[in-house]
Amino acid sequence: MPRKHRRSESEPLGDISRLAHGGARLESRRGREHYVRDIPAQRAEKAYRCPGCAQDVPAGQAHLVVWSADHFFGDDAAVRDRRHWHNHCWRLS
Numbered sequence: 882m883p884r885k886h887r888r889s890e891s892e893p894l895g896d897i898s899r900l901a902h903g904g905a906r907l908e909s910r911r912g913r914e915h916y917v918r919d920i921p922a923q924r925a926e927k928a929y930r931c932p933g934c935a936q937d938v939p940a941g942q943a944h945l946v947v948w949s950a951d952h953f954f955g956d957d958a959a960v961r962d963r964r965h966w967h968n969h970c971w972r973l974s
Contacts, residue, residue, distance in 0.1 A: 907950060910974055914950035916959075917971070919943070933970025945971050 905916035922943045929938045938944045945966045952959030966974075 905946075905948075915947050916950050918946045920946055920965070929965035931967045931970050932964045933966055933974055936967075938965050938967055942967075944968060947971060 905918040908915050908917045920943060922941055925938075925941055925944060928940050929944070930936070931938050931944075945968055946963050947966055948963035949959045952962065
């Protein structure tokens with residue numbers, strides 16, 4: 882019996898790097914690379930301070946989590962230094 886969701890051999894593989902970074906996409910801002918992950922409203926469980934406007938990102942509001950793709954002290958330090966941004970603040974940065 883054939884498998885219903887089998888990938889054809891001609892289909893390219895998806896973006897593996899996105900999987901490796903929790904579904905984050907790579908974006909460039911001011912000459913630096915950042916990983917950016919969308920947080921939907923239903924998963925936004927805590928309030929954070931947006932570094933773009935210094936205002937609260939309240940619990941229950943969709944927002945972005947951003948961390949450096951080239952942190953001087955490596956990936957673990959980059960994840961520890963991640964920040965939660967309002968969507969519009971990140972777009973304007």
